[in-house]
Amino acid sequence: xxxxxxxxxxxxxxxxxxxxxxxxxxxxxxxxxxxxxxxxxxxxxxxxxxxxxxxxxxxxxxxxxxxxxxxxxxxxxxxxxxxxxxxxxxxxxxxxxxxxxxxxxxxxxxxxxxxxxxxxxxxxxxxxxxxxxxxxxxxxxxxxxxxxxxxxxxxxxxxxxxxxxxxxxxxxxxxxxxxxxxxxxxxxxxxxxxxxxxxxxxxxxxxxxxxxxxxxxxxxxxxxxxxxxxxxxxxxxxxxxxxxxxxxxxxxxxxxxxxxxxxxxxxxxxxxxxxxxxxxxxxxxxxxxxxxxxxxxxxxxxxxxxxxxxxxxxxxxxxxxxxxxxxxxxxxxxxxxxxxxxxxxxxxxxxxxxxxxxxxxxxxxxxxxxxxxxxxxxxxxxxxxxxxxxxxxxxxxxxxxxxxxxxxxxxxxxxxxxxxxxxxxxxxxxxxxxxxxxxxxxxxxxxxxxxxxxxxxxxxxxxxxxxxxxxxxxxxxxxxxxxxxxxxxx
RNA sequence: CGGGGUGUGGCGCAGUUGGUAGCGCGCUACGUUCGGGACGUAGAGGCCGGAAGUUCGAGUCUUCUCACCCCGACCA
Numbered sequence: 111x112x113x114x115x116x117x118x119x120x121x122x123x124x125x126x127x128x129x130x131x132x133x134x135x136x137x138x139x140x141x142x143x144x145x146x147x148x149x150x151x152x153x154x155x156x157x158x159x160x161x162x163x164x165x166x167x168x169x170x171x172x173x174x175x176x177x178x179x180x181x182x183x184x185x186x187x188x189x190x191x192x193x194x195x196x197x198x199x200x201x202x203x204x205x206x207x208x209x210x211x212x213x214x215x216x217x218x219x220x221x222x223x224x225x226x227x228x229x230x231x232x233x234x235x236x237x238x239x240x241x242x243x244x245x246x247x248x249x250x251x252x253x254x255x256x257x258x259x260x261x262x263x264x265x266x267x268x269x270x271x272x273x274x275x276x277x278x279x280x281x282x283x284x285x286x287x288x289x290x291x292x293x294x295x296x297x298x299x300x301x302x303x304x305x306x307x308x309x310x311x312x313x314x315x316x317x318x319x320x321x322x323x324x325x326x327x328x329x330x331x332x333x334x335x336x337x338x339x340x341x342x343x344x345x346x347x348x349x350x351x352x353x354x355x356x357x358x359x360x361x362x363x364x365x366x367x368x369x370x371x372x373x374x375x376x377x378x379x380x381x382x383x384x385x386x387x388x389x390x391x392x393x394x395x396x397x398x399x400x401x402x403x404x405x406x407x408x409x410x411x412x413x414x415x416x417x418x419x420x421x422x423x424x425x426x427x428x429x430x431x432x433x434x435x436x437x438x439x440x441x442x443x444x445x446x447x448x449x450x451x452x453x454x455x456x457x458x459x460x461x462x463x464x465x466x467x468x469x470x471x472x473x474x475x476x477x478x479x480x481x482x483x484x485x486x487x488x489x490x491x492x493x494x495x496x497x498x499x500x501x502x503x504x505x506x507x508x509x510x511x512x513x514x515x516x517x518x519x520x521x522x523x524x525x526x527x528x529x530x531x532x533x534x535x536x537x538x539x540x541x542x543x544x545x546x547x548x549x550x551x552x553x554x555x556x557x558x559x560x561x562x563x564x565x566x567x568x569x570x571x572x573x574x575x576x577x578x579x580x581x582x583x584x585x586x587x588x589x590x591x592x593x594x595x596x597x598x599x600x
Numbered sequence: 601c602g603g604g605g606u607g608u609g610g611c612g613c614a615g616u617u618g619g620u621a622g623c624g625c626g627c628u629a630c631g632u633u634c635g636g637g638a639c640g641u642a643g644a645g646g647c648c649g650g651a652a653g654u655u656c657g658a659g660u661c662u663u664c665u666c667a668c669c670c671c672g673a674c675c676a
Contacts, residue, residue, distance in 0.1 A: 114637085142668085194675095197674070197675090198674075198675075232676095261676095263675070263676080265674075265675060265676095266601095266672095266673080266674060266675080267670095267671095267672090267674085267675090272676085273675065273676070277676075279676080334676095345676095346676065347676090348676090349676070381676075382676085383676055384676095385676055416634070416635050417634070418633080418634060419633085419634080422634095450634090452634095452637090453633080453634050453636090453637075453638060454634065454635065454636070454637095455634085455635085455636040455637050455638080456636085456637045456638090457636095457637090458635095458636050458637080459636070459637045460637080462636095463637095471635070473635050474635085475635075476635095483635080600676090
């Protein structure tokens with residue numbers, strides 16, 4: 111089985127690449143570093159989008175859209191921000207092409223832009239330039255806007271979904287009258303991400319603060335959710351930034367408060383990207399292919415008929431359509447695959463590869479006995495049930511699968527989270543198993559950098575819930591008050 | 601930008617001392633199959649990344665060029 115996939119245990123990276131391609135999620139485009147998201151992959155992204163969008167709306171946010179292009183001058187208004195992104199920006203310098211004497215299409219040098227445009231790597235600057243005009247009074251606040259967009263960061267090395275030059279994401283940008291309110295928003299959104307990861311993606315995460323080094327360019331504080339992949343590496347799955355008054359000051363966004371006093375506006379921004387697709391794959395999939403949690407599966411149930419030529423299909427189609435309609439009425443997405451160009455075995459393998467949570471097979475024996483065969487993707491187990499019980503059974507089964515995938519992931523995270531108290535163990539733990547490593551750190555950037563240099567492990571976050579505990583830094587031996595989360599990461 | 605590698609049907613590859621291109625998968629047609637990726641038969645499909653050179657003759661040798669991939673420095 112799964113003879114088309116590289117074995118996950120032999121070569122995890124290759125297994126991932128194979129899976130993305132073979133499951134028809136995405137492919138590399140002719141444009142270096144950019145991907146083509148294929149319909150099946152995009153369907154999963156649309157599910158992610160739809161659920162997140164509901165959560166954003168439920169927390170009071172609205173959607174809007176800001177330009178792809180950002181004037182270079184805007185970009186340089188916030189010092190830390192420029193520094194963070196300058197090295198990976200695509201720049202538009204001209205607006206016209208022409209035919210050369212040789213008949214080639216060339217840039218028309220006479221059509222040079224007065225001010226160059228940056229292709230957005232993120233939208234803080236262009237958005238705050240607008241907010242400046244929108245905000246005069248505390249009555250105009252808060253502004254709670256999200257946008258779904260593409261952004262471009264010119265990366266050296268890319269991998270489908272995990273890091274691509276262009277990627278899709280959402281970015282929330284909010285403006286508040288008080289520091290407390292902005293901080294609360296920052297915290298609220300990281301919690302939204304965390305609960306989305308857990309409840310929909312079935313991925314448990316660790317929420318925490320980023321160290322100063324890992325912080326977003328221009329933020330006073332960055333919160334992140336970190337997820338553990340099956341190869342023991344961490345993946346940052348979402349971030350929420352408390353931007354303080356940095357962007358308000360850079361773009362001169364002031365408002366009059368209730369007391370008639372002028373003050374700068376407080377800001378947050380937060381985002382998740384198509385990288386979540388990578389997380390979804392690497393958290394759950396196995397050597398047979400994807401395992402998609404039912405809540406995000408574009409196709410939740412597939413019905414495969416097993417028939418020999420001569421009119422056998424008819425009876426099955428009738429039974430299948432009845433099941434399909436009944437399940438759809440219960441809000442379940444169902445496909446009846448009656449293609450006669452592929453054999454059942456081929457279809458079984460294909461839907462496993464694509465991670466469809468539940469497969470129903472109906473064959474001649476089932477018709478005779480009024481049964482169906484139900485197979486679940488997460489455990490690969492099969493059972494034959496009375497056809498009449500399908501409408502009670504399948505919804506329960508989907509819930510069960512969602513829960514099982516999550517508890518498996520929780521178990522995995524638990525088993526691969528280690529408390530380490532000295533340098534030797536730290537290194538051997540990283541090399542032997544990887545995983546989340548909770549260890550003491552002296553809180554200095556120098557130590558953090560040294561650890562990264564020597565081990566490639568970074569501080570993923572300082573967990574919100576990590577208890578006060580006296581200890582010694584694993585690297586410097588200096589005193590430390592709490593453990594932080596270390597890991598090698600994507 | 602350093603270090604390594606690869607360019608040959610749609611995809612993955614082979615191609616000997618230079619002699620005019622082949623295999624697997626996929627594709628098309630027909631037939632037999634159909635409870636875990638079926639089989640047979642017959643087909644279609646290639647300026648061998650590009651340019652120049654050596655030679656009677658270049659996928660193969662030489663030079664130049666272009667593109668892509670992998671490993672590092674940067675990153676959601």
